[in-house]
Amino acid sequence: MTAPVQIDEQRSTAERAPRGRRLRSLLGWGIVVVLVLGGVFVAIQVAARMPSDRGALDPESVGDSGAxxxxxxxxxxxxxxxxxxxxxxxxxxxxxxxxxxxxxxxxxxxxxxxxxxxxxxxxxxxxxxxxxxxxxxxxxxxxxxxxxxxxxxxxxxxxxxxxxxxxxxxxxxxxxxxxxxxxxxxxxxxxxxxxxxxxxxxxxxxxxxxxxxxxxxxxxxxxxxxxxxxxxxxxxxxxxSDIEGEMPDTLGSLTPGWVTPAILLLMITGVSVALWRGRRFGPLVSETLPVTVRASETMHGRARLTAKAGDAAHAAEAIRDGSTRRLARRLGLAVNARPEEVADAAADRLRVPRGSLHDLIAGPLPGDDPALIEMARRLQELESAVDTSSTPIRTPD
Incomplete structure (x- = not known):
């Protein structure tokens, strides 16, 4: 007995659903018709009450400036x-x-x-x-x-x-x-x-x-x-008016009538030829490079160029940038973390006062080779200290 009752309920629900959709559709169309009629009524009223577009002291104008x-x-x-x-x-x-x-x-x-x-x-x-x-x-x-x-x-x-x-x-x-x-x-x-x-x-x-x-x-x-x-x-x-204005000669008035169609025809011809003879670009194809350059060679080449130029500041910036990235990774920070954040995190890890490492990581760059060597040595010591503090100490059983 339960199955027939469920079937009847489902049938009545299916019959009510289209009826509800029809009612909503009719209601929507009714609202649209009311809005359209209202807009037409407002437009008629505004047009009827708009002032005349005639000029001042016009005997057929009902506006304030008319006569x-x-x-x-x-x-x-x-x-x-x-x-x-x-x-x-x-x-x-x-x-x-x-x-x-x-x-x-x-x-x-x-x-x-x-x-x-x-x-x-x-x-x-x-x-x-x-x-x-x-x-x-x-x-x-x-x-x-x-x-x-x-x-x-x-x-x-x-x-x-x-x-x-x-x-x-x-x-x-x-x-x-x-x-x-x-x-x-x-x-x-x-x-x-x-x-x-x-x-x-x-x-x-x-x-x-x-x-x-x-x-x-x-x-x-x-x-x-x-x-x-x-x-x-x-x-x-x-x-x-009986005033006859004289327009100055322009390029368009001086140009013969056949020039414009000829230019348009040439443009259309050029576009057609480009579409006809133009190269069709297909999907991207990966190709093997004829020479493979190792990253170490690129690094050494840039280092030699920097050394030859004597640009200590540029070299120091590269060394500091690499050290900051490695420290951020070891300290669990984002790769794009600011140098000040990396310095504070390293100070917390080493249990030294905050701000003591700012000059090393975010301070001014050295201007000569001795200062560059000193900064590189201190950065290496800092990385070693952070690595040592991150390594758990095993105690004997």
Whole structure:
């Protein structure tokens, strides 16, 4: 009766084992699926909340440095804002009742910028550079002062703006009106010569999404961009640049096109020939040397060379090294034991004070033949004494 019971128990155990493995496999796959779904969810959330990769004061950027908030305010005030990233389209969209708005057009040449702004009656530069100031002949840079200032000029559109904190000031040129500052330094420059209006202001911070609601920044933006019913907002980019760079001649540009394939073909041919004609290395084969040199001959030859050179220190080092190795073996120490350890072990074996043998085994090497002979004699005596102390003394029965 015991055998059938054992067979049934083994069968039930064998049935439970695959079932347990299947459950563990399903659980593992379930964990993998949950981790993948969690990673996809996190990636979607991060992508949705990442700031826009557009530049500063871009009217389609929701980032802190963008200007979408300003574009929406203008739209709420009834001003039609159209964004163009092509200078040709922006120029074609200009008419008598439109304002051309842009940041510093660093991607355009002087000729390209003049061609773009030529048909515009009103142009607003929301940021500027020293080169742009010189090109427009509108003013120069001045010392910055972040203190709050009001309009302090006769321009009627700035009457209700209030105060702002300018991030950059300019010195107006002759015939150019400066607002929000003094006669020597102003934050806004207005040039109305030649029948057109050109306005320059450094608004990278003032008109950004993060700072538009501070002080009178929004009111200043409306006063500048809300004077016409339409705003043509041009966004400079390197993709719309008219700057043509000239690359210097390189070895690759001066080389004919057939040289590189020819070099590659020669390299491939050389590797193929090396693999074809190269020697195949088989297993190592032991060969009998034609001459057998005994170790004693090598030892005597080195000794004669040392004696001929008169190098007592070298000879003493060899003698001491051999004696130290023999003493270490006789004292039960490791072969690579330090000389100080061998000296202490020998002193313990001979029952002499520790340190008394350090000079002999680990001290300075002799510099002449008499000192070499004396050291060799003392080492031989030390080895003999250690051998004698290691030999058991038999007592007569």
């Amino acid at each position: 979408m908030a300003l574009a929406q305010i203008l739209d709420d005030q009834g001003v039609e804002v159209t964004v163009h990233r092509s200078r040709a389209e922006a120029r074609a969209a200009l008419d008598d009742g439109a304002t051309l708005v842009m940041t510093n057009p660093y991607t355009l040449t002087d000729e390209g910028l003049e061609e773009l702004i030529a048909p515009a009656d009103r142009v607003i530069f929301l940021s500027t550079s020293t080169h742009l100031l010189n090109l427009l002949r509108i003013g120069d840079n001045a010392a910055s002062d972040p203190s709050p200032v009001d309009a302090q000029c006769a321009a009627p559109e700035f009457a209700q703006v209030g105060t702002i904190r300018p991030e950059r000031l300019f010195t107006p040129a002759d015939g150019v009106e400066g607002c929000f500052g003094t006669d020597e330094a102003a934050a806004v420059l207005i040039d109305e010569s030649d029948g057109a209006t050109r306005v320059v202001v450094e608004g990278a911070r003032l008109f950004s999404n993060s700072s538009l609601r501070e002080d009178g920044n929004a009111a200043l933006a409306l006063a500048l961009l809300g004077q016409t019913d339409r705003v043509i907002w041009y966004v400079p980019s390197f993709g719309d």
